[in-house]
Amino acid sequence: MTALIEARNLVRLYPGVRAVDGLSIQVAPGECFGLLGPNGAGKTTTLEMLEGIQTPTSGQVLFKGRPLGRDDRESIGIQFQATALQDFQTVAESLAMFASLYRRHADRDELIRLCHLGDILDRDTRKLSGGQRQRLLLAIALVNDPELVFLDEPTTGLDPQSRRNFWGLIEQVRRRGTTVLITTHYMEEAERLCDRVAIVDQGRILVEGRPEALIRDQFPARLIRLPDSAWPAGVPLPPEALVRNGEIELPAEEVTPRLEALERIGADLSALRVATPNLEDLFLKLTGHTLRT
Numbered sequence: 129m130t131a132l133i134e135a136r137n138l139v140r141l142y143p144g145v146r147a148v149d150g151l152s153i154q155v156a157p158g159e160c161f162g163l164l165g166p167n168g169a170g171k172t173t174t175l176e177m178l179e180g181i182q183t184p185t186s187g188q189v190l191f192k193g194r195p196l197g198r199d200d201r202e203s204i205g206i207q208f209q210a211t212a213l214q215d216f217q218t219v220a221e222s223l224a225m226f227a228s229l230y231r232r233h234a235d236r237d238e239l240i241r242l243c244h245l246g247d248i249l250d251r252d253t254r255k256l257s258g259g260q261r262q263r264l265l266l267a268i269a270l271v272n273d274p275e276l277v278f279l280d281e282p283t284t285g286l287d288p289q290s291r292r293n294f295w296g297l298i299e300q301v302r303r304r305g306t307t308v309l310i311t312t313h314y315m316e317e318a319e320r321l322c323d324r325v326a327i328v329d330q331g332r333i334l335v336e337g338r339p340e341a342l343i344r345d346q347f348p349a350r351l352i353r354l355p356d357s358a359w360p361a362g363v364p365l366p367p368e369a370l371v372r373n374g375e376i377e378l379p380a381e382e383v384t385p386r387l388e389a390l391e392r393i394g395a396d397l398s399a400l401r402v403a404t405p406n407l408e409d410l411f412l413k414l415t416g417h418t419l420r421t
C-alpha cells in the first residue's frame with residue numbers, strides 16, 4: 129500500500145544545529161501517527177517540512193507517492209497556533225476567512241457541530257477559553273475537508289478535562305477517515321490516540337512502532353517501585369534495579385515471587401507500587417529525559 133505521506137531521509141540544518149538528521153517515516157491512509165520527543169528534538173521542524181512550509185536541506189517528502197507539491201495543500205489541514213487568529217474577528221468570520229483560502233470545503237454545519245462551535249459563533253476569538261480556541265483551530269484545520277491533518281502539540285496548556293474532550297474530537301475526526309499526524313508531550317495522549325509513534329531525539333528516530341509493541345519489547349510485564357528508604361540497610365541492590373528520583377524500580381515478569389523476595393529481605397512494603405510500563409517509561413529509558421507535562 130502506498131503511504132499517504134512519507135518522509136525520506138529528511139535533513140534540516142540551521143547554523144550550528146542539525147535540527148532534523150536523516151528522518152524517515154511512512155504514514156498510511158487513515159492512520160494516526162505520533163511524533164514524540166523532548167524540547168528541541170526536531171518535531172516541529174519535521175512537521176513543517178511534511179506540511180510543505182519548510183524546505184528540507186536534503187531528503188524528500190512524498191504525498192501519495194509523488195513529491196509534495198503546491199496543489200497538495202488542498203488535501204492537507206494544519207492546526208495553526210492561536211497567533212493565526214485575527215483580532216476583532218468572530219469565530220464564524222474566522223472560519224469563513226480560512227475557508228476562502230481553499231477550493232475544497234467541508235460542510236460548514238457539520239464542522240460546527242463536530243467542533244462544538246454552535247454556541248460561540250458570534251464570539252470574538254480573543255474571548256475564547258483555551259479549549260474553545262483549540263476547537264476553533266481544529267475546525268480551521270478541517271475547513272478544506274483534508275485527507276491529512278497535522279496537529280502540533282494540540283492540547284498543550286489545556287486543563288485535563290478539555291484535553292480529554294479534545295481527544296474525543298480527534299477520535300471522531302479519525303472515524304471520518306482523516307489521517308492524523310500529531311506531535312505531543314503527553315504520553316497518555318499518544319497511547320490513547322496513536323496507532324504508531326516515533327520517538328525522536330536530536331533529529332533522529334530512536335524507535336518506531338505500535339505503542340504497546342514498543343513497550344513490550346523494552347520492558348518486562350510489570351515494574352515494582354518503592355521509596356529507596358524502604359530498602360533494608362546493608363542489603364545490596366540487585367543489578368537489574370534502577371534508582372531514580374528517590375525510588376527503586378525493579379522489573380518483574382511475575383509480581384508475587386518478587387514481593388515474596390522483598391518481604392524475605394525485610395524491605396518496607398507499605399509504600400510499594402506495582403506499575404504497568406507505559407510510553408513515559410519507554411521515553412525515559414531511551415532518551416534519559418522526562419517529558420514536559
Ligand SMILES: Nc1ncnc2c1ncn2[C@@H]1O[C@H](COP(=O)(O)OP(=O)(O)OP(=O)(O)O)[C@@H](O)[C@H]1O
Binds near residue numbers: 148
Ligand atoms: N529557525 C531556526 N533557526 C535556528 N535554529 C532553529 C530554528 N528552528 C528550530 N531551530 C532549532 O532546531 C532544533 C529543533 O527544533 P524544533 O522546534 O523542531 O524542536 P521540537 O521538537 O519541535 O521542540 P519543542 O517541543 O520545544 O517545540 C532546536 O535545537 C531548535 O533550537
